[in-house]
Amino acid sequence: NAGVTQTPKFRILKIGQSMTLQCAQDMNHNYMYWYRQDPGMGLKLIYYSVGAGITDKGEVPNGYNVSRSTTEDFPLRLELAAPSQTSVYFCASSYGGPRVNSPLHFGNGTRLTVT
Amino acid sequence: EDQVTQSPEALRLQEGESSSLNCSYTVSGLRGLFWYRQDPGKGPEFLFTLYSAGEEKEKERLKATLTKKESFLHITAPKPEDSATYLCAVHPYNTDKLIFGTGTRLQVFP
Numbered sequence: 073n074a075g076v077t078q079t080p081k082f083r084i085l086k087i088g089q090s091m092t093l094q095c096a097q098d099m100n101h102n103y104m105y106w107y108r109q110d111p112g113m114g115l116k117l118i119y120y121s122v123g124a125g126i127t128d129k130g131e132v133p134n135g136y137n138v139s140r141s142t143t144e145d146f147p148l149r150l151e152l153a154a155p156s157q158t159s160v161y162f163c164a165s166s167y168g169g170p171r172v173n174s175p176l177h178f179g180n181g182t183r184l185t186v187t
Numbered sequence: 188e189d190q191v192t193q194s195p196e197a198l199r200l201q202e203g204e205s206s207s208l209n210c211s212y213t214v215s216g217l218r219g220l221f222w223y224r225q226d227p228g229k230g231p232e233f234l235f236t237l238y239s240a241g242e243e244k245e246k247e248r249l250k251a252t253l254t255k256k257e258s259f260l261h262i263t264a265p266k267p268e269d270s271a272t273y274l275c276a277v278h279p280y281n282t283d284k285l286i287f288g289t290g291t292r293l294q295v296f297p
Contacts, residue, residue, distance in 0.1 A: 114286070131284070164230070169283065170285065171218070173218060173219035173221075173238070175236060
């Protein structure tokens with residue numbers, strides 16, 4: 073099992089450009105999440121999904137969009153990139169949902185710089 | 188407001204020097220508390236889940252404990268390979284979302 077795979081590892085965007093961060097998991101997990109991690113801050117939830125076709129907003133969804141057409145994939149779309157979106161983005165998955173305290177399995181992140 | 192505070196922000200230990208990391212939390216009700224380890228350039232890796240006060244879990248040189256207000260991650264006789272950032276996260280009853288602390292960056296030198 074590869075676990076959670078994120079691509080690309082690094083990306084530099086100009087202000088106003090758009091891009092999609094890819095995330096795939098091969099563990100047949102229903103739950104998938106996108107977090108961002110900024111220096112000195114805890115991980116913040118952007119969006120999450122409880123299964124194919126179902127997504128919901130987290131704490132900091134503005135400027136982002138997601139879709140979940142399959143169990144395996146959960147891409148994160150940035151439209152009109154802004155410097156405030158410079159961050160490290162982590163995708164995670166879990167077998168069960170939060171109510172059963174399933175641990176999260178994280179990918180290795182995408183480091184995004186917007187200039 | 189639900190909050191998680193980790194201390195210290197950074198900790199330098201000599202190999203073999205035992206110590207503890209603290210995770211203090213304020214939540215209306217605790218569904219679970221998680222510890223993760225994060226290596227530079229990597230995603231967090233799950234270590235432990237604790238559910239109720241008095242609970243303890245161990246893994247190699249690590250032991251996690253939980254009270255009604257805080258959790259400790261005790262590191263016994265650490266080795267350089269234990270160097271990492273350790274993250275604490277809580278799951279309050281009133282939400283389906285985790286609240287992460289900012290982490291403790293641990294360096295263990297020979």
